[in-house]
Every structure is written in structure tokens, then in C-alpha cells.
Amino acid sequence: MSLAPASETLADLRVDGARLWQSLMDLARIGGTEKGGVCRLALTDLDRQGRDLFVSWVEDAGCEVRVDAIGNIFARRPGRNNALPAVMTGSHIDTQPTGGKFDGNYGVLAGLEVLRTLNDADVQTEAPLELAVWTNEEGSRFVPVMMGSGVYAGAFTLAHALDQQDREGVSVRDALAAIGYDGKEAVPPARPDGVGAYFEAHIEQGPVLEAADTVIGVVTGALGQRWYDVVLTGVEAHAGPTPMPLRRDALLAASDLVRAVNDIALAHAPDARGTVGWMDVFPNSRNVIPGRVRMTVDLRAADDATLTAMDAALRAAADAAAQAGGVTVQVEQVVYFAPQPFAPGLVQAVREGARDLSLSAMNVVSGAGHDAVYLARVAPTAMIFVPCKDGISHNEIEDARPDHLEAGCNVLLRAMLAQAGIAR
Amino acid sequence: MSLAPASETLADLRVDGARLWQSLMDLARIGGTEKGGVCRLALTDLDRQGRDLFVSWVEDAGCEVRVDAIGNIFARRPGRNNALPAVMTGSHIDTQPTGGKFDGNYGVLAGLEVLRTLNDADVQTEAPLELAVWTNEEGSRFVPVMMGSGVYAGAFTLAHALDQQDREGVSVRDALAAIGYDGKEAVPPARPDGVGAYFEAHIEQGPVLEAADTVIGVVTGALGQRWYDVVLTGVEAHAGPTPMPLRRDALLAASDLVRAVNDIALAHAPDARGTVGWMDVFPNSRNVIPGRVRMTVDLRAADDATLTAMDAALRAAADAAAQAGGVTVQVEQVVYFAPQPFAPGLVQAVREGARDLSLSAMNVVSGAGHDAVYLARVAPTAMIFVPCKDGISHNEIEDARPDHLEAGCNVLLRAMLAQAGIAR
Structure with missing residues (x-):
């Protein structure tokens, strides 16, 4: 042979x-x-x-x-x-x-x-x-x-x-x-x-x-993956009678977090990914300030050190968005792939x-x-x-x-x- | 008498x-x-x-x-x-x-x-x-x-x-x-x-x-009111295989617009209001980059000159968010109350x-x-x-x-x- x-x-x-x-x-x-x-x-x-x-x-x-x-x-x-x-x-x-x-x-x-x-x-x-x-x-x-x-x-x-x-x-x-x-x-x-x-x-x-x-x-x-379920809870209120400074707009805070998720991935280019693919707005009515937003976050990176750093950045961004918007935020990791x-x-x-x-x-x-x-x-x-x-x-x-x-x-x-x- | x-x-x-x-x-x-x-x-x-x-x-x-x-x-x-x-x-x-x-x-x-x-x-x-x-x-x-x-x-x-x-x-x-x-x-x-x-x-x-x-x-x-229907159209794609620079994420652009709507109202304090109350994300799947977002915008102001200025600012912000995100945007006014x-x-x-x-x-x-x-x-x-x-x-x-x-x-x-x- x-x-x-x-x-x-x-x-x-x-x-x-x-x-x-x-x-x-x-x-x-x-x-x-x-x-x-x-x-x-x-x-x-x-x-x-x-x-x-x-x-x-x-x-x-x-x-x-x-x-x-x-x-x-x-x-x-x-x-x-x-x-x-x-x-x-x-x-x-x-x-x-x-x-x-x-x-x-x-x-x-x-x-x-x-x-x-x-x-x-x-x-x-x-x-x-x-x-x-x-x-x-x-x-x-x-x-x-x-x-x-x-x-x-x-x-x-x-x-x-x-x-x-x-x-x-x-x-x-x-x-x-x-x-x-x-x-x-x-x-x-x-x-x-x-x-x-x-x-x-x-x-x-x-x-x-x-x-x-x-x-x-x-x-x-x-890529390793961390998936999250995020809930932002504000106060739903009439869009007309509620002045801007008195609002606790869950969608506004969620929007800041969507931008932050993107920025977190960009900070670990070229392999890292950050995606909000799913969002549910409540009560989802044209003239009502959203009182609650549920959303997903999907973070991916080629090594665990990066993924861990992204996790920390996500949690910090969620807290910052919540504090800026007067809302509360829960971040729960639901999936982890190394x-x-x-x-x-x-x-x-x-x-x-x-x-x-x-x-x-x-x-x-x-x-x-x-x-x-x-x-x-x-x-x-x-x-x-x-x-x-x-x-x-x-x-x-x-x-x-x-x-x-x-x-x-x-x-x-x-x-x-x-x-x-x-x-x- | x-x-x-x-x-x-x-x-x-x-x-x-x-x-x-x-x-x-x-x-x-x-x-x-x-x-x-x-x-x-x-x-x-x-x-x-x-x-x-x-x-x-x-x-x-x-x-x-x-x-x-x-x-x-x-x-x-x-x-x-x-x-x-x-x-x-x-x-x-x-x-x-x-x-x-x-x-x-x-x-x-x-x-x-x-x-x-x-x-x-x-x-x-x-x-x-x-x-x-x-x-x-x-x-x-x-x-x-x-x-x-x-x-x-x-x-x-x-x-x-x-x-x-x-x-x-x-x-x-x-x-x-x-x-x-x-x-x-x-x-x-x-x-x-x-x-x-x-x-x-x-x-x-x-x-x-x-x-x-x-x-x-x-x-x-x-307050006078202008209500809008907005559609942002990007390209849906897998969250994992699609690097950040190649994305056309409709939700990311929409999130920037939500923030802009808030800022537009704040610029005309204290009476002006700006609200995104309704949002629909497509396909709304955890690991898919959103290809389309429909959302409402509700702008209110005490006088028509302000409301007109806010309308112009909204359209400019929509164009800016679309250009930054590589998506297209349609802004249609659907209600006007003086x-x-x-x-x-x-x-x-x-x-x-x-x-x-x-x-x-x-x-x-x-x-x-x-x-x-x-x-x-x-x-x-x-x-x-x-x-x-x-x-x-x-x-x-x-x-x-x-x-x-x-x-x-x-x-x-x-x-x-x-x-x-x-x-x-």
C-alpha cells in the first residue's frame, strides 16, 4: 500500500x-x-x-x-x-x-x-x-x-x-x-x-x-452567538396631551438601543454582528405613546472575549437608554452558542x-x-x-x-x- | 332689565x-x-x-x-x-x-x-x-x-x-x-x-x-396636527452571514427616525409634540435583518408656522436616515388638523x-x-x-x-x- x-x-x-x-x-x-x-x-x-x-x-x-x-x-x-x-x-x-x-x-x-x-x-x-x-x-x-x-x-x-x-x-x-x-x-x-x-x-x-x-x-x-429578549417598560399616554419632557416613551428608548446594538457590532469589525430583527410595540396605536416594547438582540463574534465584551456593552447601552428615557429595561440572554x-x-x-x-x-x-x-x-x-x-x-x-x-x-x-x- | x-x-x-x-x-x-x-x-x-x-x-x-x-x-x-x-x-x-x-x-x-x-x-x-x-x-x-x-x-x-x-x-x-x-x-x-x-x-x-x-x-x-404614514424599505437578510457594512437595515433607519421625531418636537418646546406610536417590522424574525418598517408619525404644534417647519424637518430627517442606512423612505401625510x-x-x-x-x-x-x-x-x-x-x-x-x-x-x-x- x-x-x-x-x-x-x-x-x-x-x-x-x-x-x-x-x-x-x-x-x-x-x-x-x-x-x-x-x-x-x-x-x-x-x-x-x-x-x-x-x-x-x-x-x-x-x-x-x-x-x-x-x-x-x-x-x-x-x-x-x-x-x-x-x-x-x-x-x-x-x-x-x-x-x-x-x-x-x-x-x-x-x-x-x-x-x-x-x-x-x-x-x-x-x-x-x-x-x-x-x-x-x-x-x-x-x-x-x-x-x-x-x-x-x-x-x-x-x-x-x-x-x-x-x-x-x-x-x-x-x-x-x-x-x-x-x-x-x-x-x-x-x-x-x-x-x-x-x-x-x-x-x-x-x-x-x-x-x-x-x-x-x-x-x-x-461565529459565537448570544441571543437576548429585551423588554423596555415606560408609560403609555396620549400623544397629544403629554408634553415631551413628561413622557416615558418605550419606543424612543428602544430606538436608541437599536442604534447602540449596531454601534457595538461596528466597534468589533469586521466579524462581529449586532441585529435587532424582531420588535413588538404596545399598544401600537398611532396617537398613543408606546408604553412597552419587546425586542430581540442577536450578537455574534468570532471569539468569546469579543462576545463577552459585546454582552457588557449591550447591558450598559440598555441601562443608558432606559435611564435617558425614564423607562425600565430587562435584558435576558436566551441562547448562547460558543x-x-x-x-x-x-x-x-x-x-x-x-x-x-x-x-x-x-x-x-x-x-x-x-x-x-x-x-x-x-x-x-x-x-x-x-x-x-x-x-x-x-x-x-x-x-x-x-x-x-x-x-x-x-x-x-x-x-x-x-x-x-x-x-x- | x-x-x-x-x-x-x-x-x-x-x-x-x-x-x-x-x-x-x-x-x-x-x-x-x-x-x-x-x-x-x-x-x-x-x-x-x-x-x-x-x-x-x-x-x-x-x-x-x-x-x-x-x-x-x-x-x-x-x-x-x-x-x-x-x-x-x-x-x-x-x-x-x-x-x-x-x-x-x-x-x-x-x-x-x-x-x-x-x-x-x-x-x-x-x-x-x-x-x-x-x-x-x-x-x-x-x-x-x-x-x-x-x-x-x-x-x-x-x-x-x-x-x-x-x-x-x-x-x-x-x-x-x-x-x-x-x-x-x-x-x-x-x-x-x-x-x-x-x-x-x-x-x-x-x-x-x-x-x-x-x-x-x-x-x-x-394644537394643530399632522399625521403621517412612513415606509422604510431596505433588504432583508440573514443576521449571521451579513457583515454590518453590507446591510440595508430598515429598522436601524427607522430607529434613527424615531429619535429625530423626538428631537424635532423638543426643538419647538414647550407645546410641540412628536410621536411614533405604531410600528410594524417585516419579516420580524429574530435572526433576519428587517427589510421593511412601516411606522406612523404624529406631529403637533400650536401654530401653523411651527407645524410647517416640523413637517420640513421630518422630511429632511427621513431622507437623512434613509441615506445613512442605504434604504428608501416614503413619507405620506394622511391627516391634517389646523x-x-x-x-x-x-x-x-x-x-x-x-x-x-x-x-x-x-x-x-x-x-x-x-x-x-x-x-x-x-x-x-x-x-x-x-x-x-x-x-x-x-x-x-x-x-x-x-x-x-x-x-x-x-x-x-x-x-x-x-x-x-x-x-x-
Whole structure:
């Protein structure tokens, strides 16, 4: 046996971009919408149809298929030495209610295209390869989001996930059984070291690559997140009879806080983010001074020291806005995700793959959550981003260029081969 | 005949504060709520019960009762010279869905208490007195608000008012007939000069008098109003993957505009007001940068030059916020009420009434609309404010002190007598 990096041995190997595109279009028909998007919520019958199509494809590609107890699907392509930890890729095929064709699906079908390409070229890897479909990444029907990868990585328990219900009161447990994907494999797996490396290709879902006219995003890690619920309480009063100095206007104080959240993120450029996405004004009447505003705050940063500093700045800004406006403020943190750096060796493999293919590339951070962020807790992990049109995702008009998708898939192929090694 | 100001001839005449309070409590039982408020929407059967009780009271007080075609009720106490224009007072007895006992009802029952006091003291006025109940001041069931006084003053036509429908499709015309208050009197009246003076006593519905520890508000006029609908349009995007410099955050721009509206009003202290009472954020999702915000703006000022300057400042601020945030903005004015100064002679009569009674008094402006604001278009008009607890109105906990209500009623008595003159 000899083992050599793919870049040296299979320099001319390329995926079939047209076949990848066709797979994306075929899968997108299941739950396809009039506007060209996809509505295929987790654990619905449409999800079953998508899963069944995926399983038929990987079985045609010679893979062994396993399903675990949270419905994650694993398609395994044996290597020469199957005692080695698998080199894994994957993503999800559930969508938002008004989702697109590429979010998640690209990562799964790029993995499929890698397997098909290796089959066509009759390449045997040293380590086995695995292609995963993670259950319910989107969280549109059941929360928590990233459910399948979260259970796999031990972020929460299987029992907790199975007990969750949708708005109609249907549990994850029953929904899995109804579509026949209540699998037998233990999750979390008994051998979490069974994954030697995890790669996930994904559309960027943001505007950075497009703005920089760059094809490959080398994802160095995922931003940490702190989410907050904020309540500002003033005194509702008639807009006419109440002079300005006697007001306790909750919306005015909230507005100052929105501006402060933005300034806090700008102070930690370029990676930090600060967003107020949701606001509820009470009583929300044209001629009544608002007496109460509820709002969310979403802070993100690449490292925990920055995120902690932003948390302190938020609380100080909330107090300042409240004091200036004569209102009271409550700030409650409701979600915390630690910043998640990816494995330097795998990040480097992605970078080298792009370099060897002469593709433009840049370091980016993942601002959003992905299955890879949970996988990074139990396996060396990296991600590959490709641009999406106008940075738009979670939208029926989500779009991406076939040549970009093909380029990202070729990078995935090279990175996986570099990790798995080639059997001679 | 001799005619002398009341202040010189009936210096010791006082209303019966306990009787006034009892009338307020008796009327408040009709539609009374568990929390101590009143729900008596315009032209409902509860409104009929309240009207019937009022009519029984003024008939017991010897008044002649007329009802006009929009349902306004006029109780007339003849004077010695009934060719003189009447000295009128009044207000409304309809309430908000979660209204209080005093808003409107106080003005009507203060007028009743004046008539009863004159009866008890056997005082004949030179000019006749009239006590009006205006239909649908609140506008909770039917718009426009201040409907009865608006038709009376020619602000809009009778036909327009009668055609309006509530949410169940019932017209004002049918609702008036159903409660038996579709009267015969022409409206607007054939002789608009039939009103020599109009006074309206009202709780302040604001915090100024209470904050200044003052019993009588000498209302010099009503603020003009400009109401706007504003739409800010940015680009919705994921909060995570979208760096701060690439955002077009509609809520951030809207927040800057909320602050600007406040600053615009402060720049024209003390009378000007600027309020954003209503805001709608789209898509209003925790981790999505808002793509669109709709909001209202309510600007008020005591004179038209100020209001015009505030309008220009609003439009400039909207453009500045839009440009800074990379969003577009539309500002549409949807309502305009001209500032309405009250008649100086009548305002002075109120001031002198308070002085003669050794009551603390201060000039105030009416920030809110009242029937008196429409009456001021067709007759010399003034208003008398008394404090309400914490400035709260349009609320079931609306409250006022009996001694304050009595004091305002005594001022009303003196002001009306001063205008009507006393027959000897």
C-alpha cells in the first residue's frame, strides 16, 4: 500500500458539474414551489420523498445505508482500510417553508457527486467515506434547529429531541415513524471517533463572496452567538396631551438601543454582528405613546472575549437608554452558542484545494449555524462556501451559479481525498 | 332689565359637588366594567340607556330637548331674551372600549350641574343656556371621530357621517334609528349664529396640571396636527452571514427616525409634540435583518408656522436616515388638523372664573381633539381642564378628584353666567 495526497496523484480528476446541477434540480422538484423555491419541511411526507430519492441514488452508487434514531442517514462508501475513521461530508435536505433549491441540498448532493466521480474514475480511498443527511437542520417545524447533528454531537439528548412537537402537537418521535426514518443506529454513536474529518459544502447565504468576486469561501470557523429578549417598560399616554419632557416613551428608548446594538457590532469589525430583527410595540396605536416594547438582540463574534465584551456593552447601552428615557429595561440572554473555530488542518486542505484548482478564495467566517458547527464538537471539521446570488437564502428566489457549485464540489473532492488518502 | 356679570352679583353661588359626583357615578353604571371603567360605545343600546338617563335628568331640570339628524342632543334652558344666541356647554357620553367614567361624561354632567344649580338658586339668565351631548366623539365604533360636532360645524357632511359603517357593516344611519336618536333637527343648524359661546369642561387627559399641582387649566387653544404614514424599505437578510457594512437595515433607519421625531418636537418646546406610536417590522424574525418598517408619525404644534417647519424637518430627517442606512423612505401625510386658537374673551372668562374662586390656574393647550375644537369653527369657544390622576385617560383606571371636578364646574358656572348675563 502507498498513500499520497490527492493533489499529487489525481490532479486532473473533476466532478461532473452538469450531473450535480441535474441532481439539484431533480431533488428540488419534491416540494417545488411556483416561484421556483422549495417547501419541504422536516419529517413531512415530502421530506420522506426527498430522503427516498437520496437513498436510491446512494444505493445506486454502491453505498451501504444506515439510519440512526433521530433519522440521520449515513451512506458509506468503503475504503481499503475500513478500520480507519471515516471521512465524512453532508448537510441537510429539509427546507424553510419558503426555501430555495440550494441551502443544505447543495452540501448533500455535492457529496453525492464526489462519490459518483470516484466511482466513475474507479478510485478507492484508503479510509472509508461517508455522506450524511442530518435531520431537521432548519427548525421550521420542530425546534431546536440543527436537531440531527445536535443529537449526534451530544448538544442535547435524543429523548429531548424526540419529545419535541410541532404546532399541531405531532412529536418528532411520531413524525419519524410516520415517514419510516426512525432508524436503529444509536445516536450519539458509540464511537464518536468514527469520524476522522467532516467537510460541509454550502452556499454562503450572505453577500461577502459575491461582493469580493470570489468563488471559494475558506470557512475558518463559526461565529459565537448570544441571543437576548429585551423588554423596555415606560408609560403609555396620549400623544397629544403629554408634553415631551413628561413622557416615558418605550419606543424612543428602544430606538436608541437599536442604534447602540449596531454601534457595538461596528466597534468589533469586521466579524462581529449586532441585529435587532424582531420588535413588538404596545399598544401600537398611532396617537398613543408606546408604553412597552419587546425586542430581540442577536450578537455574534468570532471569539468569546469579543462576545463577552459585546454582552457588557449591550447591558450598559440598555441601562443608558432606559435611564435617558425614564423607562425600565430587562435584558435576558436566551441562547448562547460558543464561537467554533474549525480544524486548522482541514481549513488548510480547503484552501489548498482552491489553490490547486486556481480558484479565487478568501477566508470567511460562518455567521449562521450549520450542522458542521455541531460536528466540530466531535470531529475535525471545515466548511466550503460558494457564492449565492445577492447573498439571498431562505427565500424562494435563492440562486447560485452552476460553475460556482461545480467549483465548490471540486474543492470538496480534493479536500476529502487529501484526508482519506488513495489506495493504490 | 339690568345685566351684570355673575362675578359681581352671584359671588357666592356654588355648584353641588356631591350631586355632580353622584351623577357621574350613576351614569358610569351604564356600561360599567369590572375594573371600574366604562364601555359604552357610540350608538349601542348602552349609549341609548345613557342618553335616556341624560334626557330624563334634563327634562326633570325643566329643559326642552331637541335631537338633530346626527343624534346630537340639545337641552335648552330658556333665558329672559330667547332671541339672543344661546350660551352652550357640553361634551360626549360615548366611551372607548376600555374607557373611564370622566372622559366626556364630566363635561356633560358639569353642564347639568350648572343648570340644576341655577334652578335651585332660581337664577334666570338673560340669554338662553344649552347643554349638548355630541354623538360619537371617540370614534371607536365609527369613524371619523368627533362625528356629531364635526357635522354640526360643517367639517364633513351629514350624508358622509350617516353612511359610515362599523366592522359588522352597520351604518351610522341604521344605528341611530335603532336607538331612536335619529332626530329631526337640521344639522348643520340653519342658524349657526345660534351659539353665542361654547364652553367645554374636560379632564385634562394629560399630566401637566397634576405635575404643576394646579387645579384649573385655562385652555388657550388646540394644537394643530399632522399625521403621517412612513415606509422604510431596505433588504432583508440573514443576521449571521451579513457583515454590518453590507446591510440595508430598515429598522436601524427607522430607529434613527424615531429619535429625530423626538428631537424635532423638543426643538419647538414647550407645546410641540412628536410621536411614533405604531410600528410594524417585516419579516420580524429574530435572526433576519428587517427589510421593511412601516411606522406612523404624529406631529403637533400650536401654530401653523411651527407645524410647517416640523413637517420640513421630518422630511429632511427621513431622507437623512434613509441615506445613512442605504434604504428608501416614503413619507405620506394622511391627516391634517389646523391649529385652533380659542376665543380670547372666553378664555379670559375662564381665567377670571378661576381667579375669583381663588383656584390655582395655568394656561394650557389641548393636545388632543375635542368637540370644542370643531365648535370653535362656528362659535366663540373655550375649554376648562381639570387634572386627572397620573394623566391617564382612555383607560378603565382613569380617575379624577371630586374637589377638582367641583372646582372646574364652578368655573364653568361663572364663565357661562358671565356670558349669558343675569336677568333681574
